[in-house]
Amino acid sequence: MTDLAVRAGGQAGDGIASIGETISRCFSRMGWHVFGLNAYQSVIRGGHVWFQARTSDGRPYSQGDEADVLYALDKQTVSVHAPSLRRGGTIVYDPEKFAVPESELPVGVKALGVPTLEFARKYTSQSILQNAAGMGASAFLAGIPLDLLHEVLRDSFGKKTGDVVDWNLGASTAGYEFAQAHGGASDRAISKRGAPKLLMNGNAAIALGAAAAGCKFLAQYPMTPASSIMHWMAAHSQALGVVVKQAEDELAAINMAIGASFGGVRAMTATSGGGFSLMVEALGMAGMTETPLVVVESQRSGPSTGLPTKTEQGDLNLMLGAGQGEFPRAILAPSHPAEAYRATIRAFELAEAWQTPILVASDLHLSENMATVDRDELPTDLTVPSLFTVEPNGHEYKRYRYTDSGVSPRAFPGQPGLQFVAGSDEHDEKGHLVSDVKSGIPIWVAERARMMEKRMKKLEGIAAQAPPPAWEGPADADLTFVAWGSTIGAIRDAMPILAARGRTTNLLHFPTVYPIDADRARAEFAKAKRTLLVEANYSGQFGHLLRAETGVYLSERLLKYDGEPFYPHEIVARALEVLPHGG
């Protein structure tokens, strides 16, 4: 079984992410599935950053635990990452910058000194060109053909031609040929095996999914790790006909999106936990005015400013409880870009069908890291139905008419004879306030209760239509992992490792974190011999929710709140503790 990873490390500003992206793209063009982890800090220059481009026979769902090639741009990278190298692995470095003494090498790992700066100086005094030489050497060791590396490098410069492109190709060739002459390829090196795959991060998949679902308006305020949703959409705004508004703050962003939705378009906003905290009041307004809205909440480590460039699943309680009072909502939690694309489409469908806010819970690990997707996993031929379906029929139009489902026909400004006022105050079927002179009068007391019931009954409909809990792995496993969102990736990669050790595990995951169909969830839990809850937060927030909704208490837990994503070996280690010995 092939499992191959190239890791590059250095300081912020060294161009580590573009090295990682180039190697990842070479793998994906060779027809291999990829997971690319971009580990960075909240600095623009300096610090320590690294990227892991991993491919495997199956589909890698996480960064994995080990690497085969380590391209170290500084000495710190060697000391931090050499222990992660597999036997047979190689460290690529430039002896002109620092030495890698034999004594520092793990057993079975060799160091390949490549004169990257010297190769670069043949073309320019700009030292950044050393990366091309280092990439060339790393690509050779990983089995990437030189012409493919050249093709990817050329494409990364877009329409740009001239010296810079030629220098990069030349330096990469020099590095490649040096490794060929002095190194010998990794014994895990791969070769082309199929049609190219699409390489994208979760945020690009979310933006694409929104466009596919018919989103015409995105309002957002910059905040890591949600910002690149806005970047992608802004870059394609004119081609796709989507208005992208960078608002003055998150308060404005969500209120603009609500206004746009009321005005007749599908609308979205996206943010991280800090910005979502500011959106909380308006989220309730979308619920109260029954205005469809999609909100992407890409979590990062909190509380407060927390760790801005690190991941966490700590905002579930916030998403569940955001907004005063009660109103229907759903929280969808994709774990991979392919799922993020579909979950975003689903969020738009649910928001529109149930006229209420729908949240897409992402996190830094999903939003910013890259994975490959097959073209057929991204359906782009969706029919986007017209929103303008209500016509005057001679009867009095009631925007908030009582119905069995709780959903009332929705008119839009511009349509004659259907005028109404959407109110954040409690209102009657026509939208008239019952909050001032009517409140407390017995018939209006009853009206208020009925209007609450109208709105809240939508939750049943949402629960019936939202993606149900899903199983992966063998049915009769000794241990069932329970998880949501991006942590599923490391679990998917841990299960075959456990299987290779003769331990059967499976996964019960919740693409819809809320609402939960309690009967169905209980029935699923009844199929598990023993469970292990895995969440990236301190208190096991999803465990609390499951207990509250279903009465099921998951006592065995693996919780992580250090800002780092889960690694498969951590899942394996905890699973082995929970599994019966010798079982």
Added chain:
Amino acid sequence: MADSAVRPVISTTGPALPVIGKSDTRPTWCPGCGDFGVVAAVEGALKRLQIPPQNVVIVSGIGCSSNLPHFLSSYGFHAIHGRCLPVAEGIRWANHGLTVVGTGGDGDGFGIGAGHFVHAMRRNVDLTYVTMDNQIYGLTTGQASPTSTMGQKTKSTPTGVIERPIDPIALALASGATYVARGFSGDVKQLTDLVAGGLQHHGFSFVDVFSPCVTYNKLNTFDFFRQRVYKLESAGHDPSDPVAAWQRSLEWGDKIPIGLFYRTERPTYEDLEEVLAAGPLAHQPAGLRGHESVLNEFV
């Protein structure tokens, strides 16, 4: 395929009102409230310009004056406190064929919503924002507002306000509003002209209205203003002169100007947002059909 396009289904057989009128909801303001004059002026201006009620959206935040959308027969959005303008902007960008009017009070617009006020003006969004400025928080029963007078005693400032009031006219001029006016709800005729001028103006129109609170503000009463206001149009003011507008905005005391301070033309946000050149967003096609090539960048 046609079904990928979002197109309005407009019926001409519905019970459309030819011109805007009152809704079936009566205002709940205190007898004598200044806001009665403002709703009359907004209704009068929309009627004068013959804008059909289905093409009008009146947006508000929270406060006594923010109940206004309920009292006219147009579409309305009665939003949360301070968020009138971002909701109004979103509506404009979804369908810039609509006439969008923002309404609200001084607390809503210059306190909790002050950030949005400044940004909407610098964007020159084509909407008309009418503030019923009574220099007090009325609905919460009489606390100081951002425009309360220095020294004024209120429930929250029993020894007197110690903050300088915001000057909404000067703030609007500094922020880039392209139509800046002040009215007085004691003069509905002039106020109607000012609102109608704002509705006709291509760009962000701001009409700040002295709209006395007869219950909680015993200082800034109808009489207070009647004794002090004078009309800019009668004083030879040139509204195309930004320096003169600035000077007039600073006048306060025995003589307080009302009327049109400043008017200029510059492209609106909608003019400059290239996506909107293809027509109202709500009427444009949506989805990825025909745009599948965007996936190529991921190969």
